Amino acid sequence: MKDPNPILAVRNLEISFPGNGGMLPLVSELSLDLQRGRTLGLVGESGCGKTLTSLSILGLTPAPGQVTGGEILYAGTNLVNKSERELDKYRGDRIAMIFQEPMTALNPVFTVGSQIAEVLIVHRGFSNAVAWDKVVQMLDRVGIPDAAKRAHAYPHQLSGGMRQRAMIAMAMVTEPDVLIADEPTTALDVTIQAQILDLMLEMQAALGTAILFITHDLGVVSELADDIAVMYAGKVVETGPARQVLSTPQHPYTRALIETLPASAKPGSRLPTIEGMVPDLATLPTGCRFADRCNRVLDDCRMAQPELESAGDNQLAACFHLGAGQ
Amino acid sequence: MTHTVLEARNLKRHFISHHGLINRTTQCVQAVDDVSLELKAGETLALVGESGCGKSTLARCLTLLDKPTAGEILINGEKPKNDLKQYCRNVQMIFQDPYASLNPRLPVGVIIAEPLVIHKIGSKQERRNKVLELLDVVGLRRSDINRYPHQFSGGQRQRISIARALALNPAVIIADEPVSALDVSIQSQILNLFKELQEEFNLAYLFISHDMAVVHYFADRVAVMYLGSIVEEGVTEKTLINPLHPYTRALIDAAPLISKVKRKHGDALKGDPPSPLDPPSGCRFHPRCSYAIEACRSQRPKLEGSGGHKVACSLSDSLHLTPRRRLEGGWA
Numbered sequence: 321m322k323d324p325n326p327i328l329a330v331r332n333l334e335i336s337f338p339g340n341g342g343m344l345p346l347v348s349e350l351s352l353d354l355q356r357g358r359t360l361g362l363v364g365e366s367g368c369g370k371t372l373t374s375l376s377i378l379g380l381t382p383a384p385g386q387v388t389g390g391e392i393l394y395a396g397t398n399l400v401n402k403s404e405r406e407l408d409k410y411r412g413d414r415i416a417m418i419f420q421e422p423m424t425a426l427n428p429v430f431t432v433g434s435q436i437a438e439v440l441i442v443h444r445g446f447s448n449a450v451a452w453d454k455v456v457q458m459l460d461r462v463g464i465p466d467a468a469k470r471a472h473a474y475p476h477q478l479s480g481g482m483r484q485r486a487m488i489a490m491a492m493v494t495e496p497d498v499l500i501a502d503e504p505t506t507a508l509d510v511t512i513q514a515q516i517l518d519l520m521l522e523m524q525a526a527l528g529t530a531i532l533f534i535t536h537d538l539g540v541v542s543e544l545a546d547d548i549a550v551m552y553a554g555k556v557v558e559t560g561p562a563r564q565v566l567s568t569p570q571h572p573y574t575r576a577l578i579e580t581l582p583a584s585a586k587p588g589s590r591l592p593t594i595e596g597m598v599p600d601l602a603t604l605p606t607g608c609r610f611a612d613r614c615n616r617v618l619d620d621c622r623m624a625q626p627e628l629e630s631a632g633d634n635q636l637a638a639c640f641h642l643g644a645g646q
Numbered sequence: 647m648t649h650t651v652l653e654a655r656n657l658k659r660h661f662i663s664h665h666g667l668i669n670r671t672t673q674c675v676q677a678v679d680d681v682s683l684e685l686k687a688g689e690t691l692a693l694v695g696e697s698g699c700g701k702s703t704l705a706r707c708l709t710l711l712d713k714p715t716a717g718e719i720l721i722n723g724e725k726p727k728n729d730l731k732q733y734c735r736n737v738q739m740i741f742q743d744p745y746a747s748l749n750p751r752l753p754v755g756v757i758i759a760e761p762l763v764i765h766k767i768g769s770k771q772e773r774r775n776k777v778l779e780l781l782d783v784v785g786l787r788r789s790d791i792n793r794y795p796h797q798f799s800g801g802q803r804q805r806i807s808i809a810r811a812l813a814l815n816p817a818v819i820i821a822d823e824p825v826s827a828l829d830v831s832i833q834s835q836i837l838n839l840f841k842e843l844q845e846e847f848n849l850a851y852l853f854i855s856h857d858m859a860v861v862h863y864f865a866d867r868v869a870v871m872y873l874g875s876i877v878e879e880g881v882t883e884k885t886l887i888n889p890l891h892p893y894t895r896a897l898i899d900a901a902p903l904i905s906k907v908k909r910k911h912g913d914a915l916k917g918d919p920p921s922p923l924d925p926p927s928g929c930r931f932h933p934r935c936s937y938a939i940e941a942c943r944s945q946r947p948k949l950e951g952s953g954g955h956k957v958a959c960s961l962s963d964s965l966h967l968t969p970r971r972r973l974e975g976g977w978a
Contacts, residue, residue: 365829479918480697509696510856514900514914521909536829539859539902543909566904580834582863583903587882590841591834591863597799 327395327530328354328377328415328498334389335369335376339602343388346601347373347554350390353547354498354530361545361562362534367598369554370534374500377532378417379407394498413443416491420503422483426475432483433459433471436490443494458489462519481512488519495527502534517544538578542566550574553599553609556628560635570631571639572614608640616641650723651817651850652685652708652737657717659703663923675922677703678714679874685818688844690851692865692882694858694897696919700874701854705820708852709739722817731765738811742823744803748795754781754806755791761813780809783846784839801832808839812847820852825860837864858901862886867954870894873922873930880955889967890957892935898969929960937961 333350336343347369354360364370376387379399392399394410419425427435436458437451446454452471459467462485475483484504491499501520505513521544524531533545541548545562550573558571569575578584579592596613605611607622614621620640631637659678665671677700685691693701706712708719710730718725726733738761741747748757758777762768768776778788784805795803804824811819824840825833837860843849855861861868862882869879870893878891889895896915917934920926926933932942941960949958959965 365831481918509919510858510900510902511696511896511915512918513902515916517909518914537902538830538904542904543902546908563906563908567906577830578904580831581859581904582834582837582857583859585863587863591838593835593838594831 325396326353327356328352328532329393330373330377330390331393332390333373333376333387333392335372335381335385336388337385344602345388345554346385347376348389350551350554350556352532352549352556354532355546356497356530357524357528358546359524359531359533359544361541361548362532362551363536363538363541363548364551365536365598367601368551370551371502373551374417374502374532374534377500378411378415379404412439413494414496415498415500416494416496417500417502418484418487418491418504421507422480422487423475425487426483428475431472431474432478432486433473436471436486436493439490439493454493455489458493459486462486462489462492462523463515464489480508481515484508484512484516485519488516488523492523492527492529496529498530498532499524500532500534503536504533505540506535506537513540520544538566538581539583550577553604554601555609555638557610557639558631558635558637559628560632564633564635568632568635570635570637570642571610572616573610574637576613576615608638648686648688650684651687651721652852653720653723654681654683654704654708655718655720657681657704657707657719658715659700659707659712660715673923676874676925677922678707680717681871681874681876682717683869683876683879685850685852687817687850688848689867690844690853690865692853692855692861692868693871694855694861694868695871696856698919698922699871700922701871702822704871705739705822705852705854709737709820710734711739735765735814736816737818737820738814738816740804740807740811740819740821740824743827744800744807745795745827747807748803750795753792753794754786754798757795757806758809758813761810765814767814776813777809780812783812783843784809799832800828801835804828804836805839808836808843812843815847816849818850818852820854822854823856824853826855826857833860840864858886858898859903870897873919873925875930875958876949876956877931877959878955878957879949880951880957884955887969889969890951890955890962890965891931891959892937892965892967893931895967895969896934929958937965 330350330352334345335347336345350373362370375381377392381387387400433455436455440446440451440454456467456471459471464470464482464485505516535541542562548562548565549556549559552573558574569578576594585591594613599609607624608626611617611621626638626640628636628638631642657678658680661675661677663673663675681704695701707714721733721736755777758780759773762773781788781790786805825836853865865882868882868885869876872893878894886898915934928943928945929947932938947958947960949956951957
């Protein structure tokens with residue numbers, strides 16, 4: 321059941337980069353709700369703006385980009401335009417993040433244990449000894465065997481799966497309200513990916529964390545997410561309960577994305593494709609951004625941009641011709 | 647009757663690893679350990695397994711980029727002659743990352759023509775015509791001939807790699823994860839292209855992948871590799887619906903598919919793959935296998951079976967391994 325007070329709410333977010341003659345919005349009109357204990361899957365192809373969105377939530381918009389509109393509300397507090405110092409109270413404490421490649425996210429010259437302990441020393445003011453005990457407990461909890469010994473290991477001494485477990489331990493050690501996970505399993509083998517997904521679900525069940533799970537993999541989303549938001553060229557084109565959206569997609573892009581998966585096709589048959597390419601964000605069309613690749617495009621699609629509108633129970637889609645061509 | 651184009655018999659590739667300056671110790675990594683496989687004209691054999699299982703080393707041995715420690719490779723039933731060029735004409739490779747496998751300093755026309763130059767085929771004009779023809783075949787524009795790799799998207803770059811691999815009219819293409827770096831919408835375009843080319847040129851593919859859904863859709867036969875050896879091999883349809891090896895089933899179950907239910911905790915295969923420096927005794931999968939019995943710890947099972955479905959598991963007769971789900975027909 322949806323809680324009317326989301327722990328994290330993104331409202332009409334716009335993120336822009338300087339381009340030819342002014343600021344160029346790469347993400348626009350983006351709204352998301354994260355509920356306690358639930359997972360929102362943010363999906364889309366490379367370059368659609370999903371990573372940019374997640375970084376902006378933490379105030380980490382890569383320069384020269386900046387948030388040029390909208391609000392990011394954590395428990396009602398707007399994080400946009402907060403100073404770095406104020407943001408530090410939230411970042412890594414109430415809102416944590418894990419990344420795709422733990423080898424580059426962890427510092428190679430410090431032991432895994434000391435990097436996790438740092439979080440507690442900075443945010444909780446723990447002494448080294450107390451922090452260390454908690455670190456070992458946490459590493460044990462995320463399923464790292466022989467945790468007391470492994471806490472002294474350097475990142476390169478751990479396998480990819482173990483490193484990602486250590487990242488999760490670091491993110492969860494402060495029991496954050498929100499966890500942002502940017503493709504956390506993409507660099508891992510499928511068998512290890514399954515273990516990490518299990519671990520994330522387990523931690524969520526125990527701590528009631530809200531998870532924003534960013535991925536390009538619809539399969540992963542369907543297994544893990546409660547809700548889903550599909551992005552295309554900087555905008556959310558469809559959103560709703562995950563399995564409902566994936567079983568009855570209303571937006572032509574969502575539908576096409578599902579149909580192009582080899583798992584949706586009969587072996588040997590030709591795979592449906594989405595022709596063409598993602599539009600260049602510098603020269604966006606005036607109308608619907610998906611129009612050039614859409615198989616049921618009509619004249620009005622090129623005139624104006626469709627807004628998100630109701631397309632079923634709690635499901636929203638941005639298309640002028642919902643229900644057509646089913 | 648289709649003939650066997652590429653055959654590997656008891657192929658081994660061992661690496662020697664030295665440790666320590668004073669107490670020098672030597673360890674042997676059996677990256678590819680006694681692998682035999684056959685590839686027939688016009689068929690696709692998928693090779694699947696976790697990273698580090700030896701898939702890519704095997705591919706490098708089969709393209710002679712690496713010299714096998716033991717075993718033999720036969721092309722059209724014959725050993726490669728002293729002139730390795732003849733072999734390379736027949737076996738070409740496509741790599742995973744189209745950003746790394748194309749020389750950024752060369753225009754597309756030169757990249758695609760390079761195999762023809764090396765093999766001294768045709769005059770300059772003939773080579774140019776061949777390149778234009780190949781651009782048509784892989785779905786690029788003829789005017790792309792003078793452009794450079796950075797001017798293309800990932801999917802288009804993979805098309806350039808494919809054109810280069812086709813330049814010598816090979817019988818076999820070894821493709822190492824050719825679609826895993828691509829977005830889903832591009833992935834389907836490239837898979838379709840692979841299919842069309844196979845029909846047109848009767849190509850045999852050795853298709854290395856970790857994505858079971860792609861393998862199920864694309865391959866005629868599948869070979870599953872674990873720690874340097876093949877543990878199961880058979881016709882795709884049979885193998886993926888009725889796997890005989892617990893590892894194969896674990897791989898199928900771990901494949902993320904669009905499913906009707908949210909993930910249930912506890913289905914995942916436990917543990918990491920063991921270090922190839924110190925492989926477990928007996929069946930190499932036993933430390934992670936939930937069915938393992940005492941005998942699995944000491945006896946290494948052989949790859950055997952009938953009707954083209956082979957498995958290396960001493961318990962396979964008594965296990966009934968139905969995967970948790972099917973790899974096709976999800977929601978479409």
